[in-house]
Amino acid sequence: SQQGEEDPQALSIQEGENATMNCSYKTSINNLQWYRQNSGRGLVHLILIRSNEREKHSGRLRVTLDTSKKSSSLLITASRAADTASYFCATLESGGGADGLTFGKGTHLIIQP
Amino acid sequence: DVKVTQSSRYLVKRTGEKVFLECVQDMDHENMFWYRQDPGLGLRLIYFSYDVKMKEKGDIPEGYSVSREKKERFSLILESASTNQTSMYLCASSLRGLGRGARGYEQYFGPGTRLTVT
Numbered sequence: 566s567q568q569g570e571e572d573p574q575a576l577s578i579q580e581g582e583n584a585t586m587n588c589s590y591k592t593s594i595n596n597l598q599w600y601r602q603n604s605g606r607g608l609v610h611l612i613l614i615r616s617n618e619r620e621k622h623s624g625r626l627r628v629t630l631d632t633s634k635k636s637s638s639l640l641i642t643a644s645r646a647a648d649t650a651s652y653f654c655a656t657l658e659s660g661g662g663a664d665g666l667t668f669g670k671g672t673h674l675i676i677q678p
Numbered sequence: 679d680v681k682v683t684q685s686s687r688y689l690v691k692r693t694g695e696k697v698f699l700e701c702v703q704d705m706d707h708e709n710m711f712w713y714r715q716d717p718g719l720g721l722r723l724i725y726f727s728y729d730v731k732m733k734e735k736g737d738i739p740e741g742y743s744v745s746r747e748k749k750e751r752f753s754l755i756l757e758s759a760s761t762n763q764t765s766m767y768l769c770a771s772s773l774r775g776l777g778r779g780a781r782g783y784e785q786y787f788g789p790g791t792r793l794t795v796t
Contacts, residue, residue: 598784598785607787607788665734668722670719
């Protein structure tokens with residue numbers, strides 16, 4: 566079943582601007598991850614944030630997690646043309662023994678040069 | 679670097695054929711996964727395996743089976759391909775956590791196999 570839902574479905578901004586994508590989920594989670602997918606290729610892991618963390622940075626990426634609202638955001642600062650891709654959030658539900666992630670449908674980001 | 683490879687980038691098969699999709703990872707990961715990706719539906723988990731010869735159903739296992747005879751290789755089998763199985767298939771692998779606090783490592787994906795069933 567789909568757990569993460571990204572918002573917006575599509576986003577187009579000018580190079581140099583910041584891009585913000587949001588993800589909402591439904592159940593308690595162990596962690597939340599963000600992935601990037603370039604057109605027609607496999608997914609690449611960007612960042613993982615655990616349920617007891619509120620914010621995490623990696624280079625130009627900033628992720629926040631609000632477990633009370635069951636939501637996360639991914640901020641890409643100073644966007645570049647190479648950031649054009651689809652971005653997916655994925656959640657690992659807490660409890661149980663399985664490590665399967667549940668992915669959202671993705672946000673398609675276009676960076677205009 | 680972790681490398682996950684899939685046997686084909688593009689595959690065209692006929693309805694009713696038996697189809698094998700192969701995935702190999704080179705990082706000694708315990709977990710391996712098969713997803714399918716469809717426009718508007720995102721990624722959906724078909725099956726995963728957390729050890730050799732072990733498998734668990736994901737969200738959409740109907741019409742598929744899997745095989746994991748060696749740690750590095752995870753195969754997805756379409757017993758009798760149908761047109762509604764036309765999709766992008768993605769394989770992934772990850773470490774397996776050793777306890778509750780260590781679950782959920784990042785997954786490493788292969789390039790995908792775009793399967794068309796006619």
